[in-house]
Amino acid sequence: MTKKRGIYYCSDCKVTLEALSDGTDVKCCGNDMELLIENDKEASLEKHIPIIEKIDGGFKVTVGSVLHPMEEAHYIQWIELNEGDKAQIKFMSPGQQPIADFKTDATEVTAREFCNIHGLWKS
Numbered sequence: 001m002t003k004k005r006g007i008y009y010c011s012d013c014k015v016t017l018e019a020l021s022d023g024t025d026v027k028c029c030g031n032d033m034e035l036l037i038e039n040d041k042e043a044s045l046e047k048h049i050p051i052i053e054k055i056d057g058g059f060k061v062t063v064g065s066v067l068h069p070m071e072e073a074h075y076i077q078w079i080e081l082n083e084g085d086k087a088q089i090k091f092m093s094p095g096q097q098p099i100a101d102f103k104t105d106a107t108e109v110t111a112r113e114f115c116n117i118h119g120l121w122k123s
């Protein structure tokens with residue numbers, strides 16, 4: 001069953017999607033898509049855990065404590081800020097810095113990001 005707000009991944013074609021509701025299983029390339037589990041423990045040399053900082057009018061999210069690579073073959077595809085029942089996503093491209101500013105009045109937020117090699121991470 002698809003889980004609302006779950007991030008699903010196809011290991012064949014590398015596509016990801018976020019479910020906007022609970023529902024039936026989702027298939028891609030003929031297989032059930034994998035529900036990704038959010039990592040929150042660093043295990044590789046690259047740093048992935050999003051760092052959230054309060055800024056004027058919102059929050060700044062940086063991936064990670066040492067900036068993550070943003071190369072064609074290895075980069076952060078998106079950074080998401082979650083604030084209760086709302087979310088904002090910044091889509092990233094190779095060559096950019098893995099940093100996103102989000103405008104919000106929320107006081108409590110969490111963040112997720114997706115690395116095309118190392119998967120889904122949260123803080």
Ligand SMILES: [Fe+2]
Pocket residue numbers: 046048068074075115116117118
């Ligand atoms: Fe990575």
